[in-house]
Amino acid sequence: MLAIPADVLLQVHEATNGQALFLIEDMSFSDWASLVPVMQTRPQDLSDKIKELASNIADVCKKAAIENKELNLIVAKAKKVILGLHGYDTTHLDTAGWVSTNDTADTFTDNYISSIALTPAELEYFKQKEVMRRQSAHLDISSSARDTSHKFAKNSPFLPLASSTWTEKAMQRVHNRSWKLDTFNYTAPISVNAYMALADLTAADIDNCHTAARNATIYFPAGRAGLDADFPPISSLEKGKCSQRPLLHQKGIPKFPADLLELKKLWNGGRPFLKCPCPGCEANFTWLDHMIWYIIGNLDKLDPLAPSDKIRMLEFQALLRTSWKKPVLAQITFTFMREYMLKILHLVTENRNITPEEILGFEDFKNVPFVRKFTAALLPNAEGLLAQTPSRRNGSIDFEDNSLRRCTSTADHGRRKTWLENQQRKR
Ligand SMILES: [Zn+2]
Known part of the structure; x- marks a missing residue:
């Protein structure tokens, strides 16, 4: 929605490339908008600005x-x-909303997972997927x-x-x-x-x-x-x-x-x-x-x-x-x-x-x-x-x-x- 030049998009892309929390996906509209005046008036500061956003992104997602x-x-x-x-x-508030939604506990019980006899390779792959699910909890509004x-x-x-x-x-x-x-x-x-x-x-x-x-x-x-x-x-x-x-x-x-x-x-x-x-x-x-x-x-x-x-x-x-x-x-x-x-x-x-x-x-x-x-x-x-x-x-x-x-x-x-x-x- 903002007109961001391709080379700036590439810089943002590369700032966290290969990491679990990907800056280019998790930046807010206001973050993008804050890049606009930097691009226009202080282009020499742009890479520092992107680094700053990249170093904060894990914290932002955790919050x-x-x-x-x-x-x-x-x-x-x-x-x-x-x-x-x-x-x-x-009285409607005595129960409504008091239970935290969807705690990021395991999706399946250990008992269930051991009962379906996964191979070590399957288990390893499945565990990695669970970690990814937990890391994207910030998306689950x-x-x-x-x-x-x-x-x-x-x-x-x-x-x-x-x-x-x-x-x-x-x-x-x-x-x-x-x-x-x-x-x-x-x-x-x-x-x-x-x-x-x-x-x-x-x-x-x-x-x-x-x-x-x-x-x-x-x-x-x-x-x-x-x-x-x-x-x-x-x-x-x-x-x-x-x-x-x-x-x-x-x-x-x-x-x-x-x-x-x-x-x-x-x-x-x-x-x-x-x-x-x-x-x-x-x-x-x-x-x-x-x-x-x-x-x-x-x-x-x-x-x-x-x-x-x-x-x-x-x-x-x-x-x-x-x-x-x-x-x-x-x-x-x-x-x-x-x-x-x-x-x-x-x-x-x-x-x-x-x-x-x-x-x-x-x-x-x-x-x-x-x-x-x-x-x-x-x-x-x-x-x-x-x-x-x-x-x-x-x-x-x-x-x-x-x-x-x-x-x-x-x-x-x-x-x-x-x-x-x-x-x-x-x-
Ligand atoms: Zn009218």
């Missing part, structure tokens, strides 16, 4: 194998804490990647805790149609560095995204006219969907969830999405990153007349560098917001009695408006956080910002009341 085994358990544990905190039933239409069903997973390595394999399984995974909450496995390389962004661009994430800035609010940047119609990603050109919007910063569905959608606060402009149209939505990932795997959707994949890749990168640059910056901003969300989730999973003040006291979290807003949305007892006026370093709080905060606070109070009434009705 992926552990994740494949433990992911269900990690997600179930965190989900139990979050659902419990919001007063929802967690768990059943959570199954295609299902019940994304927000009661027991569906919703915490986006899988690594990008896992997500990339899961997405291949659904032919890069990321929206077919069992939750909408996974993002495409494109790292910030990969976006930087593809869209030719500078360190200053990335700094701006970081600041926007900290300040919970939404560039393209859902209530206003969206950005028209020549996005492909959603029908080109999937037959039967809307054929109008979609516009870009972003989800707002989440408020305290009034019900379970909102709790599951909390993790997409700030996320850019495409939606067609026609009123009442149902088949009309996709996340921006899901569209980008699908297009990377299906470049012909972008320009069916282009003479080759190389040209298609260049055309795609040209789009990212021009009319899709702002959308990409919004996506990177969301990536940083998601990092904050997952850090907060981690703290709450480690200690479910943690107070909002303890969360805000963490070094990276001090004076970060996004952290304050998300903590208020996640913890049932954190309403007070929204009433506090933060001290901003530049002191530039405009009137609109202030009045918005007051509105949010009143609206939030209403949502907590609804949630509380729901909880009481359940008892």
